[in-house]
Amino acid sequence: MPHAIGFDIYGTLVDPLEMTHELRALAGDRAERMSELWRQKQIEYALRRGLMRDYQSFGVCTAQALRYAAEAVDVELPEAEERRLLEEYQNLRAFADVGPALEKMKADGHRMVAFSNGVEETARTLLExxxxxxxxxxxxxxxxxxxxxxxxxxxxxxxxxxxSPVEQTWLVSSNPWDVIGAKTAGLRAAWIRRSPEAVFDPWEVEPDLVAGDLLELSRSLSPAS
Structure with missing residues (x-):
């Protein structure tokens, strides 16, 4: 039967580490490390604000994480360059499998939404x-x-x-902590293991499905499967 599915955006539908290319002119051979730190701190800052009940939008977390990453790799970040990078963050491309997989899943009758920490307007712009x-x-x-x-x-x-009933609702994410969060809340969840080196947190919580990309997921959730 068709499912009700929420898709995480960053790392699942689009690749935030693509920003490495945009950082190259600014950070040179430190661009990859800066990109990784930017993403790590973006997630960390959101988690910390949630725990502290000191909410600021994901856009604020993203900007603060960028500033941290620049300082951590000793790169000067002019204000104009910061604005440019944050704008480019809304131009991340979808992974190659995403379009065909979503098209197939839509044809199979699944009800699908994007589900993100991001502010709706910003996330809509990115997905569009x-x-x-x-x-x-x-x-x-x-x-x-x-x-x-x-x-x-x-x-x-x-x-x-x-x-949809909680127990019949799916979360699809490449982030293990997101999958564990959904499972703990009673949802079903699929982990998109985009890298064979990725390790799932050993929390005695397992995803209902593991797939290498969304095309594999679409086959697993196909009504004919």
Whole structure:
């Protein structure tokens, strides 16, 4: 039967580490490390703000993480360059498998939304520019609740917005902590293991499905499978 599915955006639908290319002129051979730190701190800052109940939007977390990454690798970050990089962050391309997989899953009758820590307007712009917004039935942002994944409330909110029982709602993410959050809240979850080197956190919580990309996931969730 068709499923109600929320897709994480960053790392699942689009690749945030693509920003390495944009950082090359600024950071040279430190660009890859700076990109990795930017992403790590972006996630960390959102998690910390959620725990502290000191909410600032994901855009704020992203900007602060960029400043941290620049300082950590000893790169000067002029204000104009910071603005340019944050704008380019909305131009991330979709992984090659995403468009065909979402098209197939839509044809199979699945109800699908993007589900993100990002502010809705920003996330919509990103998905539209990446050419995948039309494949989805909507956008669910944690900004509506003023907290972040993996707060159980945001996963319950996803199910509510999809008009689906929690236990029948799917979360699809490349981030193990996101999958664990969804499972702990009672949802079903698929881990997209985009890198064979990726390791799932040993928390005695397992994803319902593991797939290398969304095309593999679409085959696993196909009504004919």
């Amino acid at each position: 520019r990446a050419g995948i917004l039309d494949h989805l039935g909507g956008m669910v942002s944690v900004d509506d609740l003023g907290t972040f994944k993996p707060d159980p409330r945001v996963y319950e909110y996803l199910a509510q917005r999809l008009q």
